[in-house]
Amino acid sequence: MQFQVFHDPTGRRGRHVRRLGLGLLLILVGALGLFVRTITALEPRPAPLLSPVQAGVQTRAVPVVRPTSTESAGPWLPAAAGPTAPPAALAAAETLGFYMPWDEASRRSLRAHVGALRWVAAGMVSVRGREHRWIEAEDPALRDIMATSPGTGLLLMIQNDSETGWDGVNMARLLASPARRRLLLDRVAAAMQRHGAAGVLFDLENLPVSAHAHYRTLLGEARVRLGAARGGAPTPVMLAAPVADPSWDLGAYARAADRVVLMAYDEHWQSGAPGPIASQAWYARVVAQAVARTGAGRAIVAVGSYAFDWAEGQPLADSITVPEAWARAARAGSRPQFDPASGNTGLAYVEAGRRREIWLLDALSAWNQLHALRALRPAGVALWRLGSEDPGFWPVLAAARAGTGAPLAALRRLPAEAGIELRGSGEILRLTAPPESGTRSVVLDAAGLIRAARYDRLSHGHLVERRGNAPRQVALTFDDGPDPHWTPQILDVLARHGVPATFFVTGIHVLDQPALVRRIVAQGSELANHSTTHANLDRLPDAAVELEINATQRLVESYTGRSMHLFRAPYLGDADPDTAAELRVAQIAARLGYLTVGLNVDPLDWATTDARTIAARTIAQVESGTPGQARRIILLHDAGGDRSATLAALPVIIRELRARGYQFVPVSTLAGLSRDQAMPLLPATAEAGADRHGLLFDSLRIGRQALGWLFTAAIALGLGRVLLLTALALWQTRRVARGRHRAPAPPHLVPRFVSVLIPAFNEARVIEASVRRALATQGVRVEIIVIDDGSTDRTSAIVREAFGHDPRVTLLTLENGGKARALNHGLAIAKGDVIVALDADTRFEPDTIMKLTEWFADPAIGAVAGNAKIGNRVNWLTRWQAIEYTTAQALERRALEALGAVTVVPGAVGAWRRAALDAVGGYPADTLAEDQDLTIAVQRAGWRVACEPAAIAWTEAPETLRALFRQRYRWAFGTLQCLWKHAAVIARGQPRGLAWFGLPQAWLFQIALGLLAPVIDLALVLGLLDAAVSTLNHGWGVMAQDLTRMVALWLALALVECACGWLAYRIDGREGRLPVLRLLAMRFGYRQLLYAVVVHAVAAALHGITVRWGAQQRSGAFSVGLQAAPLADSPVAPPIVALPVAVEAAGTESPAAPVPEPVRVAA
Template sequence: MARHVARRDPRAHWVLLLLGLFLLLAALTVNGLVTGLAGGSGPSAAPDVPGPRTVTDGGPVLRLDQPEPVSRRMPDRTVALTFDDGPDPRWTPELLDVLRRHGAHATFFVVGSRVNAHPELVRRILDEGHELGSHTYTHADLATTSGWRADLELSLTRKAIAAATGREVTLLRPPFSSTTPSLTAAGYDALRAAAGSGHVAVLADLDAKDWQRPGVPAIVRASTPQPGRGAVVLMHDGGGDRGQTVAAVDQLLTRLSKQGYRFTTVSEGVDAPPSTVPAGVGTRLSGHALRWTQTGAEWAATAMNVLLAVALVLGVVRLAVQVTCAQLHVRRVRRPRHPRPPVTAPVSVIVPAYNEAANIAATVRSLVASAYPALEVIVVDDGSSDGTADIVERMRLRGVRVIRQANGGKPAALNTGIRAARADLLVLVDGDTVFQPDTVHRLVQGFADSTVGAISGNTKVANRRRLLGRWQHLEYVIGFNLDRRMYDVLECMPTIPGAIGAFRREVLLAVGGVPSDTLAEDTDLTMQVLRAGWRVVYEEAAIAWTEAPSSLRQLWRQRYRWCYGTMQAMWKHRHALREPGAGGKLGRRGLPYLTVFQIVLPLAAPAVDVFAVYGLLFLPWSTLVLAWLGLLLLQGLTAAYALRLDREGFGPLWTLPLQQLVYRQVMYLVVVQSAVTAVIGNRLRWQRMVRTGEAAVLVGAAPPGRSR
């Protein structure tokens, strides 16, 4: 109705939003791949088909870049201790301390993602004379991964090590590998492919199976070579509790050193050149970029975990406050402390109407049928082109006046009606709203308290036969009316809905009438009333039936206007934060609540949905299903409680899961659109909903879910 000049709606923000969500999902995926990695030496998921006999019968050090494989073994009384799955911030330093104390050297096959997390440990490994090898970037099973994934795993690991140490490694031990005889055909093919990028494979003669934590004596026995023989021993310094490994290494070094064994690196043991070479500048820079990416992904995951925790806590606190306040409100209504005489003063009902031909007759009839002794109805036709005023005039109802004016917007129509009203108590009603016979009487009873300046009624959805209508019905009952009970108790009601609200005439005149500089004139007006020092209360028994949007497009347009207008009103009345009295309660209670639950959390909701997709990829489905069912149960109980308070049937509860999957997304995207519009300074024009007349069926029929 209001004539705002409109520029084109922003569109680029949707591209930016999708790009941001994609980047967030990518970051979370990176974090999911590099955290919570399993440790251990087997078994692989590859088919259990033996590799070539020339390899399985040979030594554990394999060069496979020639037509025929070449294998090497450790010399007699030479042991190459090798450690997989690190570096680990706790166990790797303890193992390094043990090795240094015994003057022994070893080879550490590191996981690239853990190198990025603890580069200082990798540098310490090299500084203390030990050797580095690759154990892939995410502990991937090379025997079962695709070729491109295997190449990527090895390339990223080399870059991570290069960034941390300035060196590139050539040794490789594939995850889930063990001794040479256990090498499968698929594992052999993977090692042959890795040899093409310069990797030398290192398996083991002895697998300590320390990742199973069988006890220190068992680890020592499994790691001890045949008397006088040499061996490559497979152990682990990461991937879990390695306390038994540390103790076993200490005992093994003590025992075998006394028997004349030497402990060295793999390359030194087989008399091969050093296994590390200087890394190029490009490789080091790529490694640094990789580490920054991994660090950023970790921060993103941490931030999302914090966001979810905060949102969950806020949601539980909100629910607790809502339920507590609802109970207080119910007790206050049922057992008022100071009963007052009934209010019977004359009431003027003002109905602003713009192209309301579908519903206006039903609205006016319901008002005239009100069981209230002194009532006038003023219909202000705001330049309708569908004969709205003619319909009312042809009805020739007693006590109904029609005022015609050029289109000026809903606030202008309301102000015209306020000026023309004869009564001191005014009820403002939308042109698509149907009242019950007792609505006006119940609505104005709160004026028996001289401190009350305005009263909100209970708005209900009339057209709830379809799924979208049921969703809006649940939203009205659960969100709007639970909130209004809470606002009433906390004395910070921010909005009296345009469908049904009562005001003292003196209050409206004192605040300058209905404001027209925001799109949510009902919220703006209510906040002005509070800041003028008046109380605003909620009367749940004063019921108005309104027609809700019947399509997602209409719903979007309506909520876009509501949300944007609410933001305008909040900004306009931000100074209430510093005010005393009723205005201060709005500023320090109502405005923060609206900011958190109607702006901040909805703006964060797309990221939460991306986190849910991440959970589907990386978390156990049973955990996700239980969490979702738990939240749905909590929402269902809340909805049931709210329906019971409003004396509504529980039938629409079955639509709640679908509401969470569809309706919720529409609502938070509305907030995104509104926030972007507000930030870039666009003005949003009035977007009128197309009426279908479904609210009119309530005249002469019982409202849905209730008895007349």
């Protein structure tokens, strides 16, 4: 029994291969697990302590000055109320909240409490200046928040505020003009429609007395105009009015508008002297008077919840939120004090030698004020403003409307703030404490009013220490490196000037440049963490942020033996964060032991190519620093693009700042740390682990580099092969055109009788057409021997029925034993000196066999390869194969012929000298690619192989992916068998064409690159992903060079393929125009399928399994019109009598068994 090449009947090799594969898989999984553990297993550690607060801004508490104004004296409840007001008087009152789109805290408050409000007055519009400019805010979040509370209506608030205050004069001019009022209301109506507002609230302040009549006219016009604009739907028109300004006729305004919002605060205002903002007695008196003038049904009373911070010598107090007032008290070491005389809360402190005094309206004053409103029963209650309030306001409001007592539990608890409290000055941040709640004590009197209270412990948000505002010291920092081109040059400049710097490195660059990282440390500069991939960490989940930080830490530890404690997040370098969201990444870094390094000096060197601009911006920003606004840390970049301008600006920056008295120090010095504290040496117990990690990272780096080299090499080899094969094919085509490829054939030496062998297994769909086309041959006589290799369909019956009358056709029926065995049985009874073997799905042109036969006039020719083409171009898959047959297989065969290195005479169309077949023992049965095996064997026996492109055969290609995969798998496995079987050709160097080119190029391009193709594609995909991420993170300029090179390589290969494909189509002459887009599309999917079959074939060879041809899927759906020839014109061979042939069973010969005669179809 003859086994296939690679077949292992014992199965031992397959078991060894499986064990080896399992072992390699376990090693890979183990290495991956070790890598994951390496970059994730970092224990939390404390960040280094910062140096004590430098001299600069100092704060301390001082006693608050008690107010002596008579305005604060008097009863705390309206006179008519007495001690027992109705408890549920505010149950039906509408609630309104003032919302400011420019304030994130206002947005958070609205999101949390929109369900408790009937109306939201949004400050979306300002009308400013002499030209009455319309300034409208955009707030996409507002509509989303409002959609969550269908019962809450939106009021568009129109204000006349400007950069310098309330612009009453210019607003009065507008109000006096009917035309301008109409234009204003047109704009208001349009804005209401854009924002989905149900009404409008005018907040026009500082108006001269003469403007009030016109203002009331506007309100009346608005009620008519805006109601009509909304199709008659209820459209409330409201205004905000001061509660105690005698110039405002509140009764007249109440008649002009639907509601008057009484701003019941500003007893002491922003530009006046410090004092209670709305003392309880003052509030009870002025609100009662105002409600009496407007009527309770038209009045909405606005309760304030905010603070003013007055400073000596400062014309305007700071308007701040209640939580910010608490934070300033904490920084001063003070606590707010409830004033029992006014019912307001105040405190005083000294900052930078200047006395400051804060008064605030908190939840304590809000409870007393709402309690006073019970007797007045106004139409509504408003809050000025969302985002500045004491969090206790909301339970107070709910209790006041429900008519219950004071919510003591809520009043006593101060919820932890979501904001940030910055302490100290500088650009180096250390998170010292998370948000923490506080407490206060409350004492009620018999009437339910708060008469005494004490702040026991203040709540706070995130506490952040800032350091680094050292006088006349600056630190150079470089982000995004190290870069092999720019970082060494920057280090050279620093070394020449004796300046240290801090390099915020990214792990992906550290991995590629370990030597540069070591040089930075050796030169005396510092390393700091800048993430691994320079991703926007704010968009990543916490685990991914930790991974980004830890991976870079491990890399630096492995390459330098030092750890890092300084960190700067990409895109989050703000030294003055405003919101807790901005601190999330810093919090994660703090848990991992890092100080966050911000910056306030950013010359935007990445965005300019002018070195003078970079230097000028840097110097100007450093010089503009103040005790409260540190500008000591300079941000530059040593990677991420062209840094020539940064490199040129660096010496200028160093010289100029030194000349102005500045000293250059590393960031650690600004933080009050030593270099070894910022970059501590690893303990001895961790050094061995760092070395192991270093080996792992080195392996990863080498692997990445190898992928890059493989990708480049594959592109280069592919380009070289395509160009070389095309050039050789062109040269061979010209030789053919000039008749130099062979000597003229003497007619008497050209064989005139040919035996055509057609092996068939279940080919009922196509066998008749194949035989008819062969019988239509012109120029030579043919005998047709159909070898039915054990078909289970009607293959034999069709041959008998269709050709029983034709003496040229012989049918040989066998048990299934394989294609090679079937051909050898046919060869045994063939009479011709030239044998043509064709597949049953192939159809010849009338002159195909004649053109093949002409070559055999040369006695050195042992075989001739024809030109196979796809006949069933019925879908995209078969059209791709048609392109491949023309641009790859046919072109390659022409080129190989020029070198005497043809590796395969295709089974679809090829002719063989009978003597050559006999010399090599006929068709080999130990490989699947018997045609390729035979081609190589014939050449090893001393015969030449030629190509005849004009000998056309049309074959049926697989029409499904599954069928194509099975076909190409057999081809790839057979090719591998042949290359292995004939490996001695290369070793011996004979035949020269096969030894020097034909077989080596098959090993390299068909097998080696086929195996490496998935890796190369992976390198391309990873490269594109890396480029996409880097472009997303850095912008196009960062990756432009790499992307341009990658795209240029791909385009070069694509252009060369298109050019060579065009030449292949021109050489062929029968295919028309090259379908360029279809050719390019083959790179995506089709090529990957061809690579997959190579991997599958190699795996099968290693396992030692036997691969069989199996049944082919035929449709017979030819879409190409074939040239016809009259059957009568074909020479007719004499009747052929077949010799008896033994039938093989189960792969063995049985000569003693009864031998059936082969069937001669002719009657």
